[in-house]
Amino acid sequence: MFDRRLLHYFDWGLLALAVLLSSIGMLVLYSAVTAETPAPQKIIFYKQFVWFSIALVAMTIAFAFNYKLLDRWGQPVYVLCLLLLVWVLLFGKYIGGSRRWLLLGPLSLQPSEPVKIAVIIVLAKYYSKDANTRGFTLKELLQPVVLVVIPFVLILKQPDLGTAGLLLLIACSITVFVKIEKRSFIYLVVSCAAVIPMVWFFLKEYQKRRILIFLNPDRDPLGAGYHIIQSKIAIGSGMISGKGFLKGTQNALSFLPEEHTDFIFSVLAEEWGLVGSVIVILLFLVLIVWGLHVAQSCREPFGTILAVGVTSMFFWQVVINIGMTMGLMPVVGVPLPFISYGGSSVLTTAIGIGLLLNVSMRRFMLE
Amino acid sequence: MAKYLKNADSEWYRQRITGVMICVLAVFAIILVRLVYLQVIMGEKYHTLSLNNRIRLQSIEAPRGFILDRNGRVLVDNRPSFDVSIVLKDARPVPETIGKLARHLKVPPQDLMSKISGSKGVSAYKPILLKQDVGRNSLASVEANQYDLPGVAVNVKLRRHYLNVQGASHLIGYLSEINSVELASGRYPGRRRGDFIGKFGAEKAYEKYLRGIRGGRQVEVNATGQVVQVLKTVGAKAGENIYLTIDRNLQTKAESLLQGVAGAVVAMEPGSGRILALASSPSFDQNIFEGSMSHEQWDLLISNPFRPLENKAIQGEYPPGSTYKIVTALAGLEEGVIDGNTEFFCPGHYRFGNRTYRCWKQGGHGTVNVTKALTESCDVFFYQVGQRLGVDRLAWYAKACGLGSPTGINLDREAGGLIPTAAWKKKRTGIAWQEGETLSLAIGQGFNLATPLQMAGLIAAIANGGTRYKPMILESIKTAGGRLLQQNQPRVVGKIPVRSSTLALVREGLWGVLNGAHGTARGSRLPDIEFSGKTGSSQVIGRKKDDPFGKEEKPAHLRAHAWFVAYAPSEAPQIAVAVLVENGEHGSGAAAPVARELIKTYLRKRHTTNQVARDEDVADKGSSG
Structure with a gap:
């Protein structure tokens, strides 16, 4: 039975924000792939267009049903995602030293992307059951830890350090949000501080090197360090007004690595300058505040935590990605929502927006 | 001790979300400040650097390990080879530069031009190899007239040198350029197109010890491509020496x-x-596999009824x-x-x-x-x-x-x-x-x-x-x-x-x-x-x-x-x-x-x-x- 109030409460503002960011994303992507040498890769632009169409459908599905059903369906979705992760480890396509992709005809999918949503759902379900003002104790945190560690390890195995770390950040954000009991929190911090040096001791030389470069790209002046320099040159050279659409030289001469995925913000900042960059960053800020507002206006815990979880996903991706291009964050492959090329990323973003819309439009449905 | 647990209600969540918002705003403030720093305060500097893209990478090749016999007698080592390359962006006007260069190298200019047209699609900032292993006389002539040859660079590259021609060829093996299948296989980390890898014999079996680790330099160049300043250097690590059991x-x-x-x-x-x-x-002569084998030489090797490559x-x-x-x-x-x-x-x-x-x-x-x-x-x-x-x-x-x-x-x-x-x-x-x-x-x-x-x-x-x-x-x-x-x-x-x-x-x-x-x-x-x-x-x-x-x-x-x-x-x-x-x-x-x-x-x-x-x-x- 269709409830007319659903239409009345529909969050048109959030939808408009998403469409606006996506449109900007398409423009920047067009510039990134057109100017690319030696050969323009316009096919990427068209592929992204196809993905956006699929994403529209995914988003519609994600807000059409009552999100409270996820209470029951969250677990099967989570298990399915884990199976996909195992599958990709065994049979995934091997590109550039890691196994992350499943091939679906002409398109490819990274199962590690939707896993983020699945983990948010199962955590929201667990925490909403018996959240209290004292916070969760170590014993109560055991189950969520297991729920996060399994996909974390599977993604680390691919290896995809960025996505694995992101998953951990999202899970920690949700957990801190629902509050950890004071003594347990101290225990956790102290034991982490004790264990990390020990783990370090057992790591192999090359693994240590990778982590050190991760933390400080300057240690790798021919790889990550060089990319950061070129990225900073690109952003800085945009100055206040930018070089203009399709006029970015850093981008055109292939000095930027992964200019249509990880470093797409550099393309944007070079061509649109401070003005364009600030507008995009503020749009992201509005999106995140909006998401938190949705969480605030929902008056039951599952919806609130779900909305906080999805918003934290957007927050971390934006901060890590933009921070990386500016040399504030380690160099990791985390896509910028709405802007970076990549079907799995676009789909996950769309499902995230769909879930926020879902929670938002059903805020009136109180028991 | 039983403790009264207050259920988390909407009001409680509301307060926590307000806390979250403050954190979010703080982080975004940092990002915006950084953006202003890069684009406004440092903008001029970065703009200049981007004009000619002044910051470039140059690689430092790792010397490949030697192969010796059980008594330490050298079977294979490396010798320097001087390769001439050109960066088109710096070499303008290109035909004129090529003409001059061809006189120094004593080759017809068409040969060099064909190398350039053969590398279409390569970024104008990347060096194109024109001639490998030039003789000492040509080398001196090019070096002496460097000022007149913008964008032209002479690089010393180490080439494999098999001391005894045709000696232990099958056992030692040879090097050849890495192909796309090998590149995609993931078995050769750090290798790239144009690199030479062991394809046969001990050169292949001990590739991972022999190859060493490539280094490189971040340099700032001027408008004609000359290095003005070396920003950072990562030294190459020489490959390891392999002692075979043979006498x-x-x-x-x-x-x-x-x-x-x-x-x-x-x-x-x-x-x-x-x-x-x-x-x-x-x-067979292993030296001809690295780079310059002609079709005739190859045909001769594979059509020989006594199968020299086996x-x-x-x-x-x-x-x-x-x-x-x-x-x-x-x-x-x-x-x-x-x-x-x-x-x-x-x-x-x-x-x-x-x-x-x-x-x-x-x-x-x-x-x-x-x-x-x-x-x-x-x-x-x-x-x-x-x-x-x-x-x-x-x-x-x-x-x-x-x-x-x-x-x-x-x-x-x-x-x-x-x-x-x-x-x-x-x-x-x-x-x-x-x-x-x-x-x-x-x-x-x-x-x-x-x-x-x-x-x-x-x-x-x-x-x-x-x-x-x-x-x-x-x-x-x-x-x-x-x-x-x-x-x-x-x-x-x-x-x-x-x-x-x-x-x-x-x-x-x-x-x-x-x-x-x-x-x-x-x-x-x-x-x-x-x-x-x-x-x-x-x-x-x-x-x-x-x-x-x-x-x-x-x-x-x-x-x-x-x-x-x-x-x-x-x-x-x-x-x-x-x-x-x-x-x-x-x-x-x-x-x-x-x-x-x-x-x-x-x-x-x-x-x-x-x-x-x-x-x-x-x-x-x-x-x-």
Whole structure:
């Protein structure tokens, strides 16, 4: 039975924000792939267009049903995602030293992307059951830890350090949000501080090197360090007004690595300058505040935590990605929502927006 | 102590979300401040840097490790090669620059222009290689006129230098440019298009030690591409030096002995499995694989009927001929179908079923026991041993001696040979095993196939009392600075499953081959070194039908392959050798003299010049260091 109030409460503002960011994303992507040498890769632009169409459908599905059903369906979705992760480890396509992709005809999918949503759902379900003002104790945190560690390890195995770390950040954000009991929190911090040096001791030389470069790209002046320099040159050279659409030289001469995925913000900042960059960053800020507002206006815990979880996903991706291009964050492959090329990323973003819309439009449905 | 737990309500969440918002705003504030710093405060500087893209990467190639022999004599090192390249963005006007450059290099400008048009699509900021390995005169001329040649750069690159042309080519192998399949495989981390990797032999097997780690420089260049400032440098790490087990002198000797024939030699230390020499003839020049091989050179290599690119010592599979009688004797004695006293009469032929199997000696050997049968290579004796054993028991012993499967030497494309069983034939051809075939098998004909390396392994095990070692070519790995990284140890892979009395009888027979009154290789014995061996010749066409050719007029490619396996000295052996000469006809005539010369070279040197070699060794290292 269709409830007319659903239409009345529909969050048109959030939808408009998403469409606006996506449109900007398409423009920047067009510039990134057109100017690319030696050969323009316009096919990427068209592929992204196809993905956006699929994403529209995914988003519609994600807000059409009552999100409270996820209470029951969250677990099967989570298990399915884990199976996909195992599958990709065994049979995934091997590109550039890691196994992350499943091939679906002409398109490819990274199962590690939707896993983020699945983990948010199962955590929201667990925490909403018996959240209290004292916070969760170590014993109560055991189950969520297991729920996060399994996909974390599977993604680390691919290896995809960025996505694995992101998953951990999202899970920690949700957990801190629902509050950890004071003594347990101290225990956790102290034991982490004790264990990390020990783990370090057992790591192999090359693994240590990778982590050190991760933390400080300057240690790798021919790889990550060089990319950061070129990225900073690109952003800085945009100055206040930018070089203009399709006029970015850093981008055109292939000095930027992964200019249509990880470093797409550099393309944007070079061509649109401070003005364009600030507008995009503020749009992201509005999106995140909006998401938190949705969480605030929902008056039951599952919806609130779900909305906080999805918003934290957007927050971390934006901060890590933009921070990386500016040399504030380690160099990791985390896509910028709405802007970076990549079907799995676009789909996950769309499902995230769909879930926020879902929670938002059903805020009136109180028991 | 029971504590009142207050349920989290909407108001509580509301407060927490407000806290979250404050954190979010703080983080975004940092990002915006950073953005203003980069684009406003530092904007001018970055804008200038982006104009000509002044910050570039240059790579520093890692010198590839040397390959040396067991005594530290250098087999392969590197030599500098001067390559001229151009960065188009800096070279404008390009045709004029190319014209000048062509005069200095003394090549037609069209050649250089074609290189440029051949690299369409390459970024104008990336160097295009114009000419490799320019001579010293051209080099001086280009260097002296550098100011007049914008965008032109001369880079020193190390090229592989194989000291002995055609020496140990199959064992050492060669380098060639990495292909896209190898790049995509993930087995060559850090390699990129245009890099050279080991494609064959030890160069391939020890690629991961030899290659070293590439370094590089971040540099700032001016408008003509000259480096103004080196910003950061990561040094290259030289590859590690590989010490092979081979003895360069013995290897060279083996190659000179195979000159003019197609064949292979394997010499091995019986007590360890260390390969002392591994030669295959004809050979090829490894230097031409790195870069400049012409189509004609390649066609010549692959159309040569004697297959120079094949390493016959490990890839060549031949019927073992009479050398296989060693296995038949071991099996017969051990299974009890004969003993040391069993005698058969050889009238020069043996009738089985409705067929006559001939002995190689028309008049026959008379009464023979097992030692005499080995010494004189009597076919009739072994027909009967084979008949009593049956194909499968014989096969079991052959496999226990390491035949029929690869030895596991650390070289690519090793062949496994073939030891047939009744079941194998049934499966392969659908026809049941014929007992008559066992007779041929017992003297090493028929389906049997073995590589020279397998036969060397067999004779080495006979020599050392029955222990089978994995053949090893790596002695040790040392860093470029001389620090020992890895010392390779001999590995036992099995034992020949026979009693020592059995082995003693076989060894007695093999001793007689050279030292007995009627030994088949009596002509090859040495005055001062007593050694043992076994001759063999394997039919290229079957022996079943009567030979359509008279003995002498047989075309060369249908003549039998000559085998000889030996160890020396007979007591306490220090070297085991297998020699195969394709179409050499008789083991005694074509193969045994090769083995004799190798044994002589190796053992006499060891007796007399051991000390000299060591001294020379030290001097060598000093000069190549």
